[in-house]
Amino acid sequence: MSRIPEETLRVADRLAAAMAREMRDDRVAGAALPLALLAALLARALYAPDLVVLGSLGLPLAPSAWWPGSGFRLSLARAEALALRHADGRFALEDAFASVFRGRFAIWISPAQVDATGxxxxxxxxxxxxxxxxxxxxxGLPDDAGHIPMRYYLPRHEPRHLPAAVDFRSAPGRTPEDGRRGRRRGGPEVLVTPLGVFRFRPEGVVADSLFEGVTPEEVTRRTGFPVTGLPEAGRTPPPTAEETAWIRRLDPFGIRALELLPPREARLAAAAIAEAEGEGM
Amino acid sequence: MLASLTDVAARVREASKAGRLVAFGGSGLHRKPLRAAEAIAEAAVPDLRLLAPLGGPEVDLLVLAGLVRRVVFSYVGFEFLGVAPAFRRAREEGAIEVEEWSEFAILAGLRAGVLGLPFHPLPGPATGDLARTAPLAEVRSPYAPHEPVAVVPALAPAVAIVHVPFAREDGTAFVPGDPYADRLVGLAADELFVTCDELVGPGEVPGPALFLAAEVTGVVPAPGGSCFTASPPFADLDVRGAIDYLESVEARLARPSARAAPGRAGGGRGR
Structure with a gap:
């Protein structure tokens, strides 16, 4: 994995750990991208023993996926094949939405933009x-938004990803119409970025905790809307030894870092990982 | 029940002439009927109206070939490799018409298509800006008239094309892995063609069936028919092949004159 800088892996680790810690009460977790899947797998390993993780949206993983020597891990080339080896069944995409509409579904989404309203x-x-x-x-963002708490992560914390208002609302945040049209559940809940953990509150975006070495000024400078609670924000605990051990076991090839790399570097890294995966079989 | 890619392209041409939708199974970089999409591109079927619940390279290569008029989609992408380059460019240039639905809205529309209903309700009010980009409407519940119910029109493609690892000659199609939305896609369509990696005999049951013989119009034997996309247990995702596709398309898009040429997915690994 010579192509992925250590620092990038370190950032991916702290994102995954912070995301997993949010999942203690979750029932069913799906993912569209590797970092989100890693967070769910890590949560199931350490914080939510009964969590059902969908390895692919139609393939819920059996407990054996987490057993030592199971061979289950994040994969680019063999993601579906590995999930299938540990699947408790195979379900249509519609079935994942049954969990969404019953408010039992959890998913970390990485949008291009998130704004002050969420x-x-x-x-x-x-x-x-x-x-x-x-x-x-x-x-699925528009479907999710009316039914489950929305959780977002951004691989980069920059003003263009965090504008005052998004250009298109795939998922609506808090608006003055809230409550009038009978939204049943849902709404924006939390945002994790390389700078820290932020919560969407009726009064705006509040800093919950900041990662090691991040200053309130940096957050203000790199965010396109006001963030409150910066002076009181705590320190996000770095990944524990246990979290780190699980992350390495679940993702020995460093796939979690791909989303953090610029597109061209991500492609080079993906090609190198796929080659390494092939050799490891 | 055996059919050829030429038959599929001919049926797609009929669909195009009638202004009807053509839908593809699979998801992103998984089980995409790319060999069939290439055959449609080679036959240069114009004015395609594509339905892509979870679209990927099949949409991209047809857009690249300049054959697509309209795309109804909720996602068209290359998963961890990002955006589909030709589809992206066509949206940015206004070269194609698009309707953006949500993922479940498309499933609901297909469900109405399967059942022969005119429309299908969505759970909960329509949220966000999708109301501007999809033909959502609102009805009143006859049982609780104060309750508005968002609805989408039925989606009934003329032709659906799904790639599966195994099929029998009679049409029975087997998918041991993730079925995605393929059953809805297949059953909502007037005609369903499956391309398969391996034709199996009448005595074999290689996993649970996804489609019964009676549900399938034609089976096209197409070993490696998912090209660089995954088709377990036969093919892993060919990451290098997907990247090669992206790079060749980007190179072609960078040359302004050479846009509308038949797309090829390439990377067909012989097995």
């Missing part, structure tokens, strides 16, 4: 009809 954008930068940058699409 709205998130995964569709388009600029005007949706003629975007400056077209993104992958809102996918």
């Amino acid at each position: 709205s998130a954008n995964l569709s388009a930068i600029g005007d949706w009809r003629r975007p400056k940058v077209a993104l992958v699409g809102s996918r």
